[in-house]
Amino acid sequence: MNDPLATLDEAYARLRQAWAGADADDCAPVAGLGDRLIEVNRALGAVRRAADGLHSAVAAEIARESRPELGPEGLARKQGFRNPTTLIATTLGTTPGEAVQLVKVGEATAPRTTLTGEAAPPKHPHVATGTTSGAISTRAAGMIITMLDRAALRADRTALEDAERILVEQAENLSLDHLSKLIARAEAHLDPDGLEPRERDARGERxxxxxxxxxxxxxxxxxxxxxxxxxxxxxxxxxxxxxxxxxxxxxxxxxxxxxxxxxxxxxxxxxxxxxxxxxxxxxxLGCEHNDQPIAGATVVVRMTLEDLENGTGHALIDGIDQPVSISAARRLAAGGRVIPCVFDAHGEILDWGREKRLFTKAQRLALVERDGGCAKCGAPPGLTRAHHIRWWTKHAGPTDLSNGVLLCESCHHHIHDNGWEIRIDGGTIAGTVWFIPPRHVDPGRRPRLGGRRRFDYLAA
Incomplete structure (x- = not known):
């Protein structure tokens, strides 16, 4: 049987190692960490995730030992609390909502017992592995569990299991905002028929x-x-x-x-x-000025040819996290300055829509398709510019798709000023963007996935 404290002990040991030897004083110990701050921050994140994973298991057991049928003999009632949520929230100094989240994750990731008394795996085994190992936080686990339980009414069991595994794998090193985008796309993949009802509800609330x-x-x-x-x-x-x-x-x-x-x-x-x-x-309103403040602004709607012809699946709108139904995509594509981007089964672009574009505009649209916005931080396409990977003047880099990448101004300066490298694998449009950190960031210089594939569901 695995020691439930092993992950926490390992994370704490890593924190101790990162802190060791720091030139710190008693008054301001953190100020003396210097270059160790980044590693200490990573180690603290590992400690926090490991502690939360363990705490979710404890919270679920507190809830089990406080179930209503136990009456006054329940654990929470014995401690003077009305329910386990109040007990957990009070002892943690947190909100009842966060306490409920801990219990929910704990219950979904705890081993189960069948009616015949046999041991069974957790309801969500991949999430359980992620929280137990400290790879994902309990908040990330809760977001994944909530979506999977919602989609379980319609989706195939095998598809649900695959989605759980993929989401846990991709959740590591993603912020919760980026994970929510990934989860929305996963749900659209699992339950495409549910998009139109949700869109009708959303439209009714506009x-x-x-x-x-x-x-x-x-x-x-x-x-x-x-x-x-x-x-x-x-x-x-x-x-x-x-x-x-x-x-x-x-x-x-x-x-x-x-x-x-x-x-x-x-x-x-x-x-x-x-x-x-x-x-x-x-x-x-037709003022005297006849300039166009949004010249060149477009809305790109992305879908596959199969989904477009059959009316199944879903479509993605650049800059919008929530996928939309094919019928909504068709309505959008009928308007001006909206470009339908249609793909074949291999991800190759079949049609850029009705509008003619200059070569430089077509290049940028192709880069938006590959990178999704800023290839490093995910900023919307409108906040980015197309940059040469090999500089035009310094390295005689060509102005073509294999040498282009979309970056916001902040990431552009960060990459060039701090020694990062960019690599494009595969085709120019269906390719994969990798950012290679300098040695002072990662001594092993392990490539980090960038571009649209970093946040697209099923990218792995």
Whole structure:
């Protein structure tokens, strides 16, 4: 039988090793860690995941020992608590919601006993392995379990088991935000028929309120994924152009009344987004300015030819985490400035839609298809530029897809200033992007997966 404390002991030993020899004093021990901070941070993450994994098992057992049929003899009641959730939340100093999450993960990953008394594996064995080994956090485990239980009503059992394994493998080293994107795509794969009902519900909840209060006009709203993609793309395009103009030392945004006296560099992102909405409305109302603040902005909807012809499966919209149904994709593709990107069974692009594009625009669309946005951090395509992997001037790098990568400005500078390398494996569009860290980040220089494949379900 495995020692339940072994993973925690190993993680703690790693933390001790990372901390050892630090030039720290009693008043500010962390300040003396210097270059060891990164390894200490990694070790602390391992300790936290290992402790949470063990705690989920303990929480589930507390809940079992406090089940209602035990009455006053239940563990929580004996300790003076109404229920196990309150006991766990109080002793941890956390919320009841987090306590429920611990119990849920613990119950789903604990070994079971059949009605005949035989031992059975956990309900979610791959998640159990991930939490026990400290590879994934209990919050990540809870997100995966919630989706799998929801999809279990429709999906095939084998498909569910494969999805659980793939999600646990890909969850390691992903933030919870990126994992939620991956889980949404996994659910669309498992239950494509469930997309349209959810879209109908979301569309029924769409709203936009405009009202006056305190001398200000307030606008609050929510949109379904398909319509929201159009709104999001338009606003992001104006804001991106605004940032670039400010960085280049340009004047006031197009369509703004001269002499407004606004300092371009002091506006926050929410303020720029508000200005973008105003600018779009001003153009729509037919003001005297005839420039186009979102020239070149497009919405790309991605789907396979089989799904398009059969009306099955799902489609993805660049910049939107939530997959949409094929019927929603068809409706979007019927509008202007929306490009349907259709693939064959091997991932090769069959059609870029109706709009003609210059070669440089086609290259960028192809890079967006491969990289999904910033190939390193996942920022939306509108916030990226196409960069040469081998520099145009320094290395005589060609301007072609095999030598191009989409990066936001921050990642571009980070890569070039800190000694990272980029490698493209496979075809130019269906290829895989790898980022190779410098030795001071990883002595082994182990390649890290980048681009769209890092977040796409079934990428492994």
């Amino acid at each position: 709203s936009l309120r405009v009202y006056q209060r305190g001398g200000m006009i307030h606008v609050t709203g929510q949109f379904d994924a398909a319509d929201g993609a159009i709104v999001k793309t338009a606003i992001e395009a104006v804001v991106t152009a605004d940032f670039r103009r400010a960085n280049a030392g340009g004047g006031a945004p197009a369509g703004e009344h001269p002499g407004s006296g606004r300092d371009e560099d002091l506006r926050s992102l929410p303020q720029r987004q508000a200005d973008a909405m105003t600018q779009l409305a001003r153009h729509l």
